[in-house]
Amino acid sequence: MTSGNLTDAEQAVLDEIEEQDVDFLRLQFTDILGTVKNVSVPARQAEKAFAEGIYFDGSSIEGFVRIQESDMRLKPDPDTFAVLPWRQKEESAAARMICDVYDTSTGEPFEGDPRRVLKNALDRADEMGYTVNAAPEPEFFLFEEDEDGRATTKTNDAGGYFDLAPKDLASDVRRDIIYGLESMGFEVEASHHEVAEGQHEINFTYDDALSTADNVGTFRTVVRAIAAQHDLHATFMPKPIPRINGSGMHTHLSLFTEDGENAFHDDDDEFNLSDEAHAFTAGILEHAPAITAIANPTVNSYKRLVPGYEAPVYVAWSDRNRSSLIRKPAARTPAASRVELRSPDPSCNAYLALAVMIHAGLDGIEKDLDCPDPVRENIYDFDEAKREEYGIDTLPANLGEAVDALEEDDAIYNALGDHVSSKFVEAKRQEFEDYLVDVSQWELDRYLETF
Template sequence: MTTGNLTTTEREVLDEIDANDVDFLRLQFTDILGTVKNVSVPARQAEKAFTEGIYFDGSSIEGFVRIQESDMRLVPDPETFAILPWRQDEESAAARMICDVYNTTSGEPFVGDPRYILTQALERAREMGYTVNAAPEPEFFLFEEDEDGRATTETNDAGGYFDLAPKDLASDVRRDIIYGLESMGFEVEASHHEVAEGQHEINFEYDDVLTTADNVATFRTVVRAIAAEHDLHATFMPKPIARINGSGMHTHVSLFDDDGENAFHDEDDEFDLSETAHAFLAGVLEHAPAITAICNPTVNSYKRLVPGYEAPVYVAWSDRNRSALIRKPAARVPAASRVELRSPDPSCNPYLALAVILQAGLDGIERDLEAPEPVRENIYEFDERKREEYGIDTLPANLGEAVDALEDDEVVYDALGEHVGPKFVEAKRREYEEYMIDVSEWELDRYLETF
């Protein structure tokens, strides 16, 4: 095997493949809807993957290319190499690398690759003198499987917020998930049972925003795979059970300047937030309706975004309570100053979600937008008149309204690029139309014998 044209990191990956008896590589990428895809190749193809890329048919991937433009090329990022934890007890191992997608005709990055969309947002930030860190808090449910191995909505525990065993019967599952994540390079900060029965949260360390997006995609894969080893089904569906709390993915963001200082921190400000931070959060608030289409991309997402279940629906910010869309968390040190957007849910495409959040915030900085005053009262207790008095708008009530807002917002729509924007809108309008013409069990139970 010749390694003359490889980088040091690529050579290190080849050494790890040999040392760990890796027999297959999963070359991973995501479609525009955030579904993780992969092309599996024998590990002996690793050097070819680095030097030439691996070709695949993109026409079968949601939102990628038309049939006459189907040849695409995967180029793995060696920094993302990790051995899959659920294969480690076997004689050989499997590993994955996250890939960038290239157009075979032009040789340029494919503009429909969500990872590329995020790198474009990062390039804009770099041009403005910033690097970007982010940290998500993805929540998920664990459900029993039936005798055929299919998912049910029966939870395997009766635990609540921060409960311990015996109520929290899934603590062993979370432990195994954490071990698996750590073996893949994650720095896990904490895990706990969430508010609803069967609901859980595992938090991993703040990192640069591209690594964070990669980590969210990996996290969902690992959680599902290890849950399945326990005969459980893990779902990131935002609201799988009616009338209880849904699953969110609160997302923390901060910018750092060229000197490595937190551009969001100002100890002389009442809220310890700099003018840059105020302008950034003002931009996110202004573009919040359009952002919602990306960060809450399913019909089911809007079953979570309703008053009464701790999910944010009001476009405001606060330094004290969690009823607002954006919260300024307490920071023990200047480097930890950040803003937390509380609306995203874990069904979103993490690359697109972080891209539009960042682009909206950067727009606020460029236009020097002024943030409104924080709302320190519980907005959930406001009536409509008081919300109007405070100038508080609400997020879109359904996916159709959110897609309308996305199309009307040039900043957020343009952030998706000329390929992803139209394809995403097309897919989501189709999804919403299918939902609107369907007849649910609730309607049959309510009306069939009444009328």
């Protein structure tokens, strides 16, 4: 396959399709709520996809456009080409590319595309002289399926934090997931059993923020697909089992200057953090309630964000303990200096979550916000009076409060763009209202025969 109108990266994809005997391409994109969608086309359409894009009906996608504005176009990013690992053993292979979404009426990038929202945040960073690196730590549960293949909440192991077999029966599943991820270009740093039974974590390396967001969507897809091959259901639901630890997606962030230096590092600072890092941290703390609506976007997210289960609920930072919202992890080298936001969970749309974190931090730098002193004590042991003494606020207690905070924070609301912010708020208001009028099994068990 050759064409004089293609870039080198696009031509390399065509060559790879031929070498790998790829029959079908899945052109992937993400809706506003973070669900990965795809349009499947024969691989012979790859050159057309690069040259013209692939058209689809945007009115069928959550939060995109109305039916009278439905024509949208997918433009694949050749740098995201990867052969899907669960198809390699068949006669032919399938591959995927992640796409940007374009509005056919204007020819411009679609403002409702979450990938575009993140690119806008990165453009702002670039204008300020920075590139953004990020590394998430998405946790997930593995559950058994019933005889009909439906998900249960029965774990297939009794392991705990860093346990080994025989308690950690899912080590073989994690191994296969890692092999699948590595075949798609991931550089996996570590994997281990998490605190709760059936809970796992696989960490991949720091990368630029756009690649990181792309990787989160790919990670969830690979984990689910390979777990299914083992007759297990993988879920990134934040709190599938009550009264045990939920799944988080701690996110590490740093800025680098144009000459490749870590803008967050300063040898002369007590915490080895630069003025920019302190101001960036202050910006995230300032906008934390609004960020929560995006980083913790489901009703279930707030079952995880409660004291006592290692999830942060208090708006503070620390260089030592994990009870605060932001932690400054130990760094062996200047390049590794970073801050870690511990509130996000893996149900979030990674593009939007990273975008609002970046905007919040950059807002802190632009305004030169003062960062409060770190809290080195265990905030979970504080009573309300002591938290007030330290000036420590609490994250929103539920999705409704978080959406209120988002609408009240112009910097974060506007950072999403008019389309995404309005559609997101509309969807989450409806979700919370549906939750409020529902009657849970807990209520029936507690009250039905009592009153």
